[in-house]
Amino acid sequence: MLRVGVNGYGTIGKRVADALAAQPDMKVAGVAKRTPNFEATAAHRAGYAVHAVGDAAPFAEADIPVAGDLDDLVAVSDVVVDCTPAGVGARNREVYEAHDTPALYQGGEDAEAVGASFNARANYDEIARGDAEHVRVVSCNTTGLSRVLTPLAEAYGVEKTRATLVRRGGDPGQSDRGPINDILPDPVTVPSHHGPDVNTVLPDLDIDTMGVTVPATLMHLHSVNVTLESDVDAEAIRETLADESRIFMVPEHARVAGPGHLKELAKDAGRPRGDLWENCVWEESIATEGRDLYFFQAIHQESDVVPENVDAIRALVGDADAAESVVRTNRALGVGRFDAPTDRVATTGGAAASADD
Numbered sequence: 001m002l003r004v005g006v007n008g009y010g011t012i013g014k015r016v017a018d019a020l021a022a023q024p025d026m027k028v029a030g031v032a033k034r035t036p037n038f039e040a041t042a043a044h045r046a047g048y049a050v051h052a053v054g055d056a057a058p059f060a061e062a063d064i065p066v067a068g069d070l071d072d073l074v075a076v077s078d079v080v081v082d083c084t085p086a087g088v089g090a091r092n093r094e095v096y097e098a099h100d101t102p103a104l105y106q107g108g109e110d111a112e113a114v115g116a117s118f119n120a121r122a123n124y125d126e127i128a129r130g131d132a133e134h135v136r137v138v139s140c141n142t143t144g145l146s147r148v149l150t151p152l153a154e155a156y157g158v159e160k161t162r163a164t165l166v167r168r169g170g171d172p173g174q175s176d177r178g179p180i181n182d183i184l185p186d187p188v189t190v191p192s193h194h195g196p197d198v199n200t201v202l203p204d205l206d207i208d209t210m211g212v213t214v215p216a217t218l219m220h221l222h223s224v225n226v227t228l229e230s231d232v233d234a235e236a237i238r239e240t241l242a243d244e245s246r247i248f249m250v251p252e253h254a255r256v257a258g259p260g261h262l263k264e265l266a267k268d269a270g271r272p273r274g275d276l277w278e279n280c281v282w283e284e285s286i287a288t289e290g291r292d293l294y295f296f297q298a299i300h301q302e303s304d305v306v307p308e309n310v311d312a313i314r315a316l317v318g319d320a321d322a323a324e325s326v327v328r329t330n331r332a333l334g335v336g337r338f339d340a341p342t343d344r345v346a347t348t349g350g351a352a353a354s355a356d357d
């Protein structure tokens with residue numbers, strides 16, 4: 001049983017901790033938190049050993065028992081998943097190195113500062129074969145792009161990708177973010193950082209991205225145009241993407257107008273926190289014209305990276321290949337399952353699926 005510590009218990013950290021706890025081959029060694037807020041209380045109530053980063057006294061005042069400090073957590077962990085705010089993770093690296101403990105970082109960290117980047121569909125095997133001990137799981141938007149572009153490149157070849165990312169202004173709990181009444185080119189310079197970030201896991205892909213930030217909190221929405229290397233009809237593309245376990249093909253009959261409906265769909269399905277771990281591709285948006293493909297997809301920024309973190313741990317410690325890990329993660333979480341309770345769990349994942357699943 002692999003003992004995994006989670007440093008930073010916010011939007012991503014609490015979801016990663018719960019996902020690890022659900023895995024048959026992992027247990028949460030504990031979580032580390034700097035501020036004893038409602039999330040720290042929730043961590044304690046969930047049964048996680050809470051470690052204080054910095055002053056432990058405020059935790060006692062908030063009636064949160066403290067199991068130790070960050071060093072103590074790293075000492076009892078085989079791997080650490082750093083889910084601290086962007087930029088903090090890279091500063092924590094020396095703590096993990098001092099314990100000789102491998103660590104994962106999140107998309108807010110600078111790719112070069114960490115060294116290796118990960119997306120299960122794009123480069124699991126490369127990370128598993130390599131000797132990197134510090135690996136960054138690419139950001140939510142980059143995860144969403146990598147998951148669709150990898151199977152398209154494998155099946156048809158990709159000559160060029162152009163994507164406009166309509167970015168949510170902040171997460172639902174981030175009352176200090178915006179804009180509240182505007183539409184911002186973000187960044188105003190082209191390309192946005194997302195294309196180069198895709199190249200950290202798919203180095204040969206030709207991709208340009210533009211970003212626009214809007215007053216919304218639920219999900220990001222991507223408008224994607226891919227020039228393929230051969231003529232393909234829309235039905236073939238639908239079949240290719242439908243084979244992917246982390247792509248949810250939003251059916252026309254569901255009458256899903258946007259992220260608001262998608263979040264309701266997830267809550268109705270009993271998903272924890274209303275999470276959508278999969279890319280949500282509108283089936284009817286898929287259109288082709290010669291070699292040009294167009295579609296819309298929505299990305300739940302709070303949760304699509306969660307199964308990727310679980311797989312990245314297995315790639316790092318080398319105890320499963322991509323197919324085994326993706327199937328194990330999907331089963332434990334219920335990725336691909338929307339009609340709970342059910343015995344139907346999607347287990348396919350293109351090249352990342354095992355033959356007998």
Ligand SMILES: NC(=O)C1=CN([C@@H]2O[C@H](COP(=O)(O)OP(=O)(O)OC[C@H]3O[C@@H](n4cnc5c(N)ncnc54)[C@H](O)[C@@H]3O)[C@@H](O)[C@H]2O)C=CC1
Nearest residue numbers: 008009010011012034053083084085086106107108140301
């Ligand atoms: N929220 C999102 O949509 C996504 C975030 N990410 C990335 O994940 C990382 C974490 O982001 P969020 O979870 O959104 O942030 P968050 O602000 O929700 O959570 C960060 C947590 O770390 C704690 N913390 C702050 N300083 C700390 C320290 N020095 N040591 C330990 N804990 C500390 C905070 O109290 C909080 O609990 C960032 O790199 C971000 O870019 C990646 C994909 C999506």
Ligand SMILES: O=C(OP(=O)(O)O)[C@H](O)COP(=O)(O)O
Nearest residue numbers: 107108139140141142167194301
């Ligand atoms: O990784 C994310 O977005 P990004 O892929 O646009 O950098 C998350 O949604 C966090 O983005 P934020 O930097 O707007 O908080």
